[in-house]
Amino acid sequence: MKIGLVGRSGIATFLVFALLSLSVQLRAQHTSVPTGSAFSIPEAQLLKPEALLPLLQAKGVDKPLLLQVGSHMLFAQAHIPGSEYAGPGSQPAGIEQLQKRVNGLSRKKLIVLYCGCCPWNRCPNLGPAFAKLRDMGFTNVKALYLADNFGADWADKGYPVERGY
């Protein structure tokens, strides 16, 4: 089927318009992200589960400090081996607990935060915890990206877990 010059230019115009519209929508979504949301964490600071495994094997000073900043009840059921509970990032008491834990550390220390309480776009804990560490001057903070939750994106995928406090 032949498409005339007018038809082709029409399709091209439509595609350009659609792309522009999509771009505007994405920008609007990005700018409307509340500061407390996990979406407020820059993409470059996100760490996927498969990228964390080699870091867990690191030894000595290279080993990251792994902090769970969600619910303690979830932590007690299952957490990443070697990680510590640092309080819920969504609550002032949790932020205070986090601050106490990292206070004496070098600001260049690699710290990996994770939660997994709920879907990434609903997590109330990671955004405030990340912002707190950034405000304290930490320059090497990562957030473990768990799209749905800790069960679906970590435990059920066979990554190592341990129980207890």
Next chain:
Amino acid sequence: MSAIPKALRFALCSLRRSSTVNLLLCLCVAASAAQASIAATSLLHNEAPEFVRVDLQHRKLDLHAYRGKVVLLDFWATWCASCQIEMPHFVAWQSKFGPRGLQIIGISMDDDPALARKLYKKMKLNYPVAMGDEKLGQLYGGVLGLPLTFLIDSQGKVQAQFRGETDLKLIEEQFKPLLRP
């Protein structure tokens, strides 16, 4: 079920690198994958693990006492936004389908009971809610993300489980055929 092949692929990858440390880690990963799969699937079509708690109204909440009713057992927490979206629907279902044998039971996975009580009042929940803990979570295969809801039939068997944000119409479609006409 896809967890095991992924873990094995990881183990094979490590074998190529001839790293003993990697291999050991991967074997651990594969082992825990098997455990996770068993935990996730073992409840379906089996008897729901029984428990007895005291609910937020200080009344005894014994799951066994609800035999003969169709139970929606909902694990939630105040920090779970998705859970709070579901709650008004659960309240409506309890009113509408309670006379046909539906009973909704909530288990709060909050660390602080005061927060759960506050939301319980705010949302005007018309069904019993008790506090959960890690033991109850593990009894139900690990509550490692919310919301998590189990559909338990009148014989006490788990007929379905809904993990994460679920289309509420799907839940309704699954429990309605189990109710009295």
